[in-house]
């Protein structure tokens with residue numbers, strides 16, 4: 686049912702560290718050719734930290750855990766032909782033999798099915814601004830409530846309603862842990878002014894929390910954990926400029942009537958235009974940083990056994 690790359694299945698059998706990576710950010714979150722360079726760069730970050738990368742996506746209807754170079758290129762260059770797949774879309778994509786990029790929700794589901802516990806992304810989806818009218822709440826949040834994967838991110842994307850996103854994560858029973866910070870990061874900037882539920886001082890502390898959450902899953906959180914890493918200071922955007930750019934991006938989405946799964950890719954592309962490409966530089970820097978932390982945590986988890 687799943688095609689697991691040999692390097693990945695061997696590492697899993699031997700109890701070595703594996704880090705899952707998603708493909709929606711490649712196909713729909715970043716423009717070509719930067720997206721392909723990022724996909725390859727993130728795998729290199731994982732390897733440099735001593736873990737094995739497993740980028741996840743669907744190729745001709747087959748869920749692949751550990752895409753090869755040609756497949757990464759196929760998803761990076763496919764544009765609109767590559768579907769954006771949340772968990773609910775997987776079975777239809779298999780039946781129709783489609784190529785698909787997996788969101789955080791779908792990547793978590795496939796990673797867990799393959800036995801991978803750690804996953805790095807940029808920023809998770811969340812409660813959209815105006816959700817009180819649109820009901821647009823990312824399936825990433827409900828997936829975190831039920832699927833046991835440690836997701837390393839820079840918080841939720843700042844285009845979202847961050848206080849509402851934290852409330853929803855609380856409702857879902859998801860531990861939100863700050864990595865060397867007591868503040869929920871705001872994706873493009875390290876500061877949201879919102880508190881996290883717990884703090885991990887280093888990779889070992891995060892690994893211990895995850896191990897205990899799994900050991901005590903019958904009475905502690907049964908699903909995922911969110912480990913939130915602030916974006917590197919040197920690449921962070923200026924807070925007021927970000928808010929102004931978000932306001933313009935949201936106004937454009939509203940004017941063009943963008944709805945559903947198209948909203949997030951539209952807003953990320955609009956943010957890139959509104960910041961003359963700076964948002965992309967920040968996004969890439971935080972992806973690399975999150976991926977390095979995820980690999981360090983995965984190595985610590987494998988050492989704890």
Ligand code: PSU
Nearest residue numbers: 709710714788789807808810823946949
């Ligand atoms: N992180 C990034 N860029 C992205 C995403 C995350 O830096 O494009 C993707 C993830 O795949 C996430 C999705 O699951 O955005 C959220 O989409 P939605 O709001 O439709 O659930």
Ligand code: MN
Nearest residue numbers: 821822823945
């Ligand atoms: Mn949505």
